[in-house]
Amino acid sequence: WADAIAQERTPVPLTTGPDDLCAMPYTSGTTGLPKGCMHTHRSVMSTLVGGVRWFGTASDAVCLSVLPFFHVTGLTGSLNGPLYVGATIVVLARWDREVAAICMQRYRVTMWQAISTMVIDFLAHPQLERFDLSSLRCVRGGGAAMPEALAARLKTLTGQDYIEGYGMSETMAATHINPTHRPKRQCLGMPVFDVDARVVDPDTLATLPPGETGEIVVHGPQVMQGYWRNPKATQEAFVTLDGQRFLRTGDLGHVDEEGYFFMTDRLKRMINASGYKVWPAEVEALMYHHPAIQEACVIGVRDARRGESVKALVVLRPGHRGQVTEQDVIDWAHSHMAAYKSPRTVEFVEALPRSGSGKVMWRELQEQQAAVDASTLPP
Known part of the structure; x- marks a missing residue:
């Protein structure tokens, strides 16, 4: 000054x-x-x-x-x-x-x-x-x-x-x-x-x-x-x-x-984490930079404190299965993207559901998660 x-x-x-x-x-x-x-x-x-x-x-x-x-x-x-x-x-x-x-x-x-x-x-x-x-x-x-x-x-x-x-x-x-x-x-x-x-x-x-x-x-x-x-x-x-x-x-x-x-x-595919808008496609694109990740689908999960949090369903490359943990992916994501965007939860899956045209059916995964949230968390 x-x-x-x-x-x-x-x-x-x-x-x-x-x-x-x-x-x-x-x-x-x-x-x-x-x-x-x-x-x-x-x-x-x-x-x-x-x-x-x-x-x-x-x-x-x-x-x-x-x-x-x-x-x-x-x-x-x-x-x-x-x-x-x-x-x-x-x-x-x-x-x-x-x-x-x-x-x-x-x-x-x-x-x-x-x-x-x-x-x-x-x-x-x-x-x-x-x-x-x-x-x-x-x-x-x-x-x-x-x-x-x-x-x-x-x-x-x-x-x-x-x-x-x-x-x-x-x-x-x-x-x-x-x-x-x-x-x-x-x-x-x-x-x-x-x-x-x-x-x-x-x-x-x-x-x-x-x-x-x-x-x-x-x-x-x-x-x-x-x-x-x-x-x-x-x-x-x-x-x-x-x-x-x-x-x-x-x-x-x-x-x-x-x-x-x-x-x-x-209306749009968006996650509201502590008031910040998180777009799954952006997080998915960043996660593909991890050498062990073959596929990733990002959805929102209910969070009593943040409103919603980010969850990633991940398919690992065959050579990395058993070598990388879910926490390893969480830690990597936290160091490679903004804190509010990085997944708080990672779940390894064998495959992601796909439509007849080959597109990942993210909405089906989101609805399954919503059903789980509704049965385990208070309204």
């Missing part, structure tokens, strides 16, 4: 406007390849200002920022929003529930934005009652639905509801948030300012009535311009309804009679 000041540079006149490119967070597409979401100053400002207004954040707020700033949720709600109103930001470089509790007590934190898995871990602290958390006025986030029992424990401990929201990198964070005065649990919330959100039939694009499941599509000022240098993916991501350009989220859900949206399932 001292070196920068010593340069004695003079700011130049502002030449960019609301519709100029501002930020380009990367996400993953259905193929597992990263795509840059082109956001303008207008789309970035719409979510950060809208979020501040929705939650009534003022300059006297003290925000505990534990989400990574490279992710749109942390960037918008835990950095840009508080800076916009001049609030205080308490930053954790890495999640640690003990340090989070200490910071809440020491700095009298009033607002905490966190994905649900962080809150679950926080509530599992064996001595949480010894910390003074009375300053908290808002606990908000998303990434995965908060289990009912834990939402109730948070309410008992802090007096606060967990305010859930929903958004994507393509929308620079939230398009839906629960009303702070009347939230519903395991709910995405309502469309925020200026957002037109609908549930449509994925094939016909006809708008469905309340209670019926379909694909969630959104139109609003925070929606990206498109994917960087990828016109084909951009074209596939948008549809025109009533003369307006809507983003296809790829998420299946329904809306109730009061206008609250709920997640039902996923």
